[in-house]
Amino acid sequence: MNALLSTRSLRKSYGDLDAVRGVDLDVEAGEIVGLLGANGAGKTTFMRCALGILAPSGGTSLLFGRPPSRLGRARIGYVPQGRGLYPDLTPHENAQFSAAAYGVRAGTDGSALAEGSPVDSYPRRLVRELPLGLQRRVAFDIALPHGPQLLVLDEPTSGVGPLESAELWEVIGRQAAAGIGVLVTTHTMNEAIQCDRLAVMVDGSIAAEGTEADIIAGATVVTVEAADWQAAFDRLVQAGLLVSLAGRGVRVLGAAPEQVLTALDGLPAAIGTAPVTLDERMALLAQ
Ligand SMILES: Nc1ncnc2c1ncn2[C@@H]1O[C@H](COP(=O)(O)OP(=O)(O)OP(=O)(O)O)[C@@H](O)[C@H]1O
Numbered sequence: 001m002n003a004l005l006s007t008r009s010l011r012k013s014y015g016d017l018d019a020v021r022g023v024d025l026d027v028e029a030g031e032i033v034g035l036l037g038a039n040g041a042g043k044t045t046f047m048r049c050a051l052g053i054l055a056p057s058g059g060t061s062l063l064f065g066r067p068p069s070r071l072g073r074a075r076i077g078y079v080p081q082g083r084g085l086y087p088d089l090t091p092h093e094n095a096q097f098s099a100a101a102y103g104v105r106a107g108t109d110g111s112a113l114a115e116g117s118p119v120d121s122y123p124r125r126l127v128r129e130l131p132l133g134l135q136r137r138v139a140f141d142i143a144l145p146h147g148p149q150l151l152v153l154d155e156p157t158s159g160v161g162p163l164e165s166a167e168l169w170e171v172i173g174r175q176a177a178a179g180i181g182v183l184v185t186t187h188t189m190n191e192a193i194q195c196d197r198l199a200v201m202v203d204g205s206i207a208a209e210g211t212e213a214d215i216i217a218g219a220t221v222v223t224v225e226a227a228d229w230q231a232a233f234d235r236l237v238q239a240g241l242l243v244s245l246a247g248r249g250v251r252v253l254g255a256a257p258e259q260v261l262t263a264l265d266g267l268p269a270a271i272g273t274a275p276v277t278l279d280e281r282m283a284l285l286a287q
Contacts, residue, residue: 002065003028004150004181005050009059012042012049019045021204022059025183027150032172032182034195038286042204043185044081044154050183051078051152064149074102077143081154083135087128091138094127095145102146133160140168144175151175153184157191169194189278200285207285212278219276219284222260224250226269239263242283254284 003026012020019042027033035043048054050061052068063072078084085094127135140156151172157165169191176182176196184195192198193212200208200215208215226232229248236243241263242253252260257271276284 003062005061005063005152005183007046007050007059007061010046010049010056010061011058012045012054013057019204020049020056023201023204023206025050025199025206025209027181027183029149029181030176030179031196032176032184032194034192034198035183035185035201036187036192036198036282037185037201038282041201043201045204046201047152047154047183047185051076053078074146075148076150076152077146077148078152079136079139079143079154079156081158083139085127085135085139085142088126090124090126091122091130091142092124094138095142098142099145133164136160137164137168140171149180151180151182151184153182155185155187157186157188165191192278200282202286208281216276216278216281219281220273221276221280222252222255222257223272223274224252224260224264224269225272226250226264226267228267232264232267232269235265235267236260236263242287244280244283251280253280254287 005025005027007023007025009022009024010020011018011022023046025033035046037043045054049056050068051063051073052061061068064075066072086097089097122134122138123130127138130138136156136159140153143151153172157168160168172182172184173194186192197211198209198215199206224232224236229250232250233243233245236250236252239262241255241259244251244253251274253276257273260271
């Protein structure tokens with residue numbers, strides 16, 4: 001099957017900074033690909049280069065099998081991190097503007113929206129007067145009426161409440177089930193697990209790719225149960241180990257149990273191992 005979006009060795013430098021360092025990534029019809037990574041890992045730069053919005057420094061990107069062009073971009077729904085809305089227009093006016101740009105036919109009522117578009121039900125207030133969650137939802141809903149084959153969503157739920165996020169992910173899932181490919185960046189593990197495939201970006205490169213299970217790949221953490229868990233935490237941190245807390249349970253990443261025992265320096269504690277979470281795996285990859 002031909003990928004909707006396919007990059008090979010895609011690179012982008014800003015002066016001396018290599019923001020994207022040779023990324024190979026494919027997005028097929030009907031799949032949700034989650035791009036994960038810390039702030040500044042290069043996710044936005046990668047997306048913009050892949051779509052041809054930003055000129056890459058090297059490598060190739062094919063959008064619907066061809067180098068990105070206006071024609072190709074008319075077949076995508078792109079929701080940038082900044083939402084890409086006109087703040088001094090209402091949601092409906094934004095939608096009309098966007099629909100006109102995509103050549104969507106206006107309805108008999110002058111509306112340029114798909115019938116039943118949720119944008120019609122938004123308040124007739126200016127976008128800048130709406131809460132961030134609603135602005136993000138407007139940006140998302142506006143990206144759909146022209147019938148895109150590929151959705152590219154840059155942190156669509158950042159700053160959005162849990163209920164609105166869940167609703168948005170329901171729509172994303174429905175779009176994918178209808179055969180639309182989705183590339184989405186997220187920081188939230190809850191969202192990552194709703195993706196069919198994940199790519200973890202670290203310092204401009206893909207450090208791991210696959211399902212959540214592929215990325216975790218049997219990695220384990222050392223667990224430390226101690227009555228004086230604060231002292232255990234302090235000693236492990238002082239020893240320079242990568243430590244996290246789950247309740248009062250201390251978890252040590254990327255260290256052998258012997259190292260943990262040495263760092264605890266005789267503090268009474270029960271040591272064990274447990275599978276890493278996706279969050280912990282990301283922290284290890286970013287080390
Ligand atoms: N126009 C620019 N000029 C110079 N440096 C830039 C520019 N845009 C991004 N960068 C730098 O490139 C690197 C990658 O940034 P990018 O925004 O692509 O990362 P990101 O993973 O999307 O981060 P975030 O999750 O914060 O959006 C960062 O170090 C950033 O400071």
